[in-house]
Amino acid sequence: MLFAQQQLSIAIRTKRGMILFFIHIEGLNEINEKLGNQYEDMAKIETANILKEAFRESDIIARHGRDEFTAIAIESFDANNEIIITRLQDELENRNKQENRLYKLSLCIGKAYYDTEELCTIEELIDRAKLSMLEQKKNTL
Numbered sequence: 001m002l003f004a005q006q007q008l009s010i011a012i013r014t015k016r017g018m019i020l021f022f023i024h025i026e027g028l029n030e031i032n033e034k035l036g037n038q039y040e041d042m043a044k045i046e047t048a049n050i051l052k053e054a055f056r057e058s059d060i061i062a063r064h065g066r067d068e069f070t071a072i073a074i075e076s077f078d079a080n081n082e083i084i085i086t087r088l089q090d091e092l093e094n095r096n097k098q099e100n101r102l103y104k105l106s107l108c109i110g111k112a113y114y115d116t117e118e119l120c121t122i123e124e125l126i127d128r129a130k131l132s133m134l135e136q137k138k139n140t141l
Helices: 002-014 028-035 037-054 080-096 122-140
Strands: 018-026 060-065 068-073 106-114
Touching (some): 002 068, 002 122, 037 068, 037 080
Antiparallel strands (some): 060 068
């Protein structure tokens, strides 16, 4: 949160946008129930690695909860979100195609663009991205 707050301050000062992504690991309870804690942990580690591949080194990635991550694409425009989501989906698809997998990894992704003209807090941005993720989840059911 400290890094995110610092980036928000920089975005305000430099008048550059950023996109906050809220990523939920779908089916983590089922992985735990069927395969145990070690596979749940592996799914979390694998998700973190997918995020590292999809985002730039300068972006901020953090685990937000048991089955949630947040990522901030610094100095990004709203149009960049589709590029990032495509990279995430491609990386996820490649992982799920690997042989001898015992579980399928599935992510639900929400996003919120930070516009320097419309000031908000990091918490508000996270809430907007989480609502976007919940809306996406509702639309896929």
